[in-house]
Amino acid sequence: MQHTPRRTVSVLTGAVLALGLLAGCGDESRDAGDRPSTPASTPSAADTTTDATTEPTSGPTDDGMGEGAAVPVYYVGDTPGGDRLYREFTRVTGVERLVGAAAAVTQGDPVDPDYRTLWPGGRFTAVTLEADAIVVEVPEESWLEQGRLDRAQAKLAVQQLVYTLQGVVGKRLPVRVQYDGRPASTLLGVTVGAGLKATPELEVLAFVNITEPAEGTGVSDRFVAEGRASSFEATVIWEMQDSAGTVVLEGFAQAEGYMDKLYPWRTEVDASSLPPGDYTFVARTDDPSDGEGPGPTVDTKRITVQ
Structure with a gap:
């Protein structure tokens, strides 16, 4: 009987981990499993094991599992x-x-x-890429319990991990959990079942995300802004604010679609009329309710026009 080899990645004592923003990095090559979040309900237990609508792809410099490469990491932010x-x-x-x-x-x-x-901090003991799943080994039994998080936070924290690891490997593989070498039934109090799956994008992802320009980077007076969004009629509104918060430039971009997931958007920004200096680039979803609804989802990046 032929066995499919497993690839185990363990966190070794003293291993060096350098984490830094990858400036000027484009979107994942094929609308990876990174999606918007509707201002709707918090993911339910059933949602945690629902397949996402598209498969993710790994980052722009991916070589599978190599070192020194770009990885998409999901973090939590505020939305309406x-x-x-x-x-x-x-x-x-x-x-x-x-x-x-x-x-x-x-x-x-x-x-x-x-x-x-x-997440409460610390590291997984190991991460294993198998043919049909990604397996994570928790270092302590407490990681299996909900702990200080409420139920909604625990589910979103689990989705942070699922979306990130699936984005790295470029496949919608379920994430299985182990403790002390044995399968675990929960992670942060969330039921694992046969494996944790990505909740549909519109339930967990912010409706707009800026990929470029990256936070804290310098740009020329003509630069490309891009990201992913699900906005009314695919319209992404953008603006540049000066250090006082005054809008000094504005426009809009057209995404490739909307409603069912996040789609890529891209626009060329002509900032040649602005003096060099520090600005904030803002992207937001269109608000067809004219202020009657919860309001637009916003993402911002601090940049320097050189």
Whole structure:
């Protein structure tokens, strides 16, 4: 009987993990499983094991599981509908990509100050890529319990991990959990079942996300802005604000679609009329309710026009 080899990535004592924002990194090549969050309900227990509508793809410099590569990491941010997931590309060195991505979820420090993680810190003991699943080994039994998180937070934290690891491997593989070498039935109090799956994008992801320009980067007076969104009639509204918060430039971009998931959007920004200096680039969803609804979802990046 022929066995499919497993690839186990363990977190070794003293391993170096360097996590940093990958500036100027484009969207994943094929609308990976990174999606918007509707200002609707918090994911239910059933949602946690619902297949997402599309498969993810790995990052723009992917070589499978290599070191020193870009990884998409999902963090939590505020939206009018409550906490949802935003994606930030990160480069890992010194460890393989699955390990680096998992560590970024549990203890990473996002570059964007608007993002955060719900995880309590620490690292998984191991991450294993198998033919039909991604397997994570928790270091302590307490990781299996809900702990200080409420139910909604625990479910979203689990989705942070699922979306991140699936984005790294480029497949919608279920995530299985082990403790002390044995299958575990829960993670942060969330039922694992046959494996944790990605909740549909519109239930957990923020409706707009900026990929470029990246937080804290310098841009020329003509630059490309892009990301992913699900906005009314596929319209993504953007603006640039100066250090006082005054809008000094504005426009809109057209995404490739909307309603069922997040779609790529892209626009060229002509900032040649602005003096060099620090600005905030803002992208938001269109608000057809004219202020009567919960309001638009927003993502921001601090940039320097050179």
